[in-house]
Amino acid sequence: MNKQLQEAYDPNAFRKSGHELVDLLADYLTQALSGNKNLATYPSQQPEDAFQFWSAYQLENQNPIPLFEEVLKQSIHLHHPQYMGHQISVPLPVTGLAGFFSSVLNSGMGVYEMGVAGTAIEKVLAKLFAQKIGFGSNADGFFTSGGTLANLTALLAARGSKTSVWKEGMLGQQFAVMVCCESHYCVERALRIMGWGEAGIVSIPSDKQFRMRTDLLEDAFEKAKQEGKTVLGVVGNACSTSTGSYDNLEAIGVFCKKHNLWFHVDGAHGGAAIFSDKYKYLLKGIEAADSVVIDCHKTMMVPTLSTLLLFKNEKKAYQTFSQKAAYLWEKAGEMEWYNLAKRTFECTKSLMGFKLYTILQIHGEAIFGIYIDTIYDLAKQCAQTLKDHAQFELAIEPDANILCFRFRATNLNEEKTNQLNANIRKTLIEKEAFYIVQTSLDGKVYLRTTLMNPFTTVEIFIDLLEEVSSIANVVLNKTA
Ligand SMILES: Cc1ncc(COP(=O)(O)O)c(C=O)c1O
Structure with missing residues (x-):
């Protein structure tokens, strides 16, 4: 047997790294799920910079943990309750074990x-x-x-x-x-x-x-x-x-x-x-x-x-x-x-x-219903919050866990309102604390949140709206 191949399949090295990896991920989940502000929800990094980084990256020895740590740092964190972006699940930790196993x-x-x-x-x-x-x-x-x-x-x-x-x-x-x-x-x-x-x-x-x-x-x-x-x-x-x-x-x-x-x-x-x-x-x-x-x-x-x-x-x-x-x-x-x-x-x-x-x-099967109820209910509560804020316009009452809304400023025409909302989203995600997306409905740009994370609360959504308002005011002041 080739020595290098033999080493590459070594079950003991696997055992050691596996334990360390589980510890790393459990610590990460504790931080992310609690909404730790020191953890960026989204690593705002330009594609070319990411490409340069990973082209030059070199692991020091055969311990893979530093590689996992670096990827973790440079990844979007779906388990953070300030993640409200694309429709990708916030996986239950046990599915990570099942994936590892498979x-x-x-x-x-x-x-x-x-x-x-x-x-x-x-x-x-x-x-x-x-x-x-x-x-x-x-x-x-x-x-x-x-x-x-x-x-x-x-x-x-x-x-x-x-x-x-x-x-x-x-x-x-x-x-x-x-x-x-x-x-x-x-x-x-x-x-x-x-x-x-x-x-x-x-x-x-x-x-x-x-x-x-x-x-x-x-x-x-x-x-x-x-x-x-x-x-x-x-x-x-x-x-x-x-x-x-x-x-x-x-x-x-x-x-x-x-x-x-x-x-x-x-x-x-x-x-x-x-x-x-x-x-x-x-x-x-x-x-x-x-x-x-x-x-x-x-x-x-x-x-x-x-x-x-x-x-x-x-x-x-x-x-x-x-x-x-x-x-x-x-x-x-x-x-x-x-x-x-x-x-x-x-x-x-x-x-x-x-x-x-x-x-x-x-x-058990019940967990799926509980999850759907949690995120669909949350969208309805957040929709109500939006209706209570005069500066926000809700696109429609949500059926599911997807909410589209936009910031309205008096005296701005449709084109400027579209630009403003696109600007808000860009600035928001560059700040790395919240992650949301945007969409266009009947030619109007809307901010779009998909409430995938059951740890997101109405209070966190209100924090998001405050952040959006504050960015909007800065953008409006700059362009005034
Ligand atoms: C309604 C609907 N159909 C199909 C898809 C595509 O699914 P997938 O991303 O798993 O290919 C999406 C993805 O967002 C979707 O929202």
Whole structure:
């Protein structure tokens, strides 16, 4: 055995560093979760500077801890309650252990033999989610690499179920899917990847709450038909990305049934509300869907990547891809649930369901509902606070944990108000204490907070508003 390789696999070095790493992370979590002001929520660093730093970086010896410490210092801290930015989960610490464990095992998961426990665990979870959605016993699903890929996979399944494109190609046909203008960009991307071009997207306008105008579906469908398009399905948002608005899934389901269309629900962000007795009403009608995407790495406290794609009729999932791979499986044409790569894009895949399963085993299913209630309630309380501040304008009452608002100064026109809010956000994150994002709604720039961290409180949100006001006043004084 080569000496260097032997040393690189040394279990004792692993044991020592592993203990130190757990200590490092436990100390970090204590600091972050308590909202320690000495810990920057966001390390404001220019990309070129970061590149220079890591190009020149050299670890002194074979102890990896200084490397982990440096990465920690230069990373965004989702566990800090002043983190209110993108829709990435604030993972439960135990999922870190499950991730650590699965990296060491490195089960491949494409075929059953490479992931005996992991494959069965995926099925257990898919069945649980299917039951929560209200699907019948024919439902099943699997984990895949993120909401973007899951939405593409679902739309390919819709195509596989309704056309013969997989075998015969497009044959000059123009297929399309109807989707709210507020849907995540990955839906449009998926349709373009499928070769349907711009014409493949029938965009349905939204109402004042940024929900799909389902009253316009019939007309849009007729118009698309007259233009020579074959509409295959409708995508409902549960919820939308910018404002967290839930489409009327019940109405979409009725429409799809009437016209025999595939009904897909993009529940990447808000599908987890199926676990909340208080908020599952937002998903009323989801049980009529053909396919549903839920990102557990968004609103289920699981680290990236962990996305469930569920099908009401599991057989449809096998129509997405039908290929022979003699080295992987013997019975190419058979619906073997345990050979996951028959239904997924991925061949090699990590133990994606394991972290979620660990949470379930340790904390029970109830924790997911408790988490959703906490962050959705918080958004409502923060919305009330915004309404009490004359200088702030709330975009809409939140359905979920996403809040969009902007600072208003008297005598500023729309363009200047947009510039002001973009300036506020830039200055705010450069100060490193708070992390929020921004979005544009009907051409207006809004500050956007996604309340992902259950340790964030209304008081912390009020601190944010004070900081925003103070930055706004400095910016306004400079430009006066
Ligand atoms: C509604 C919605 N769908 C899909 C996605 C894409 O998911 P992912 O980032 O896991 O690819 C997002 C991401 O924010 C989203 O909000």
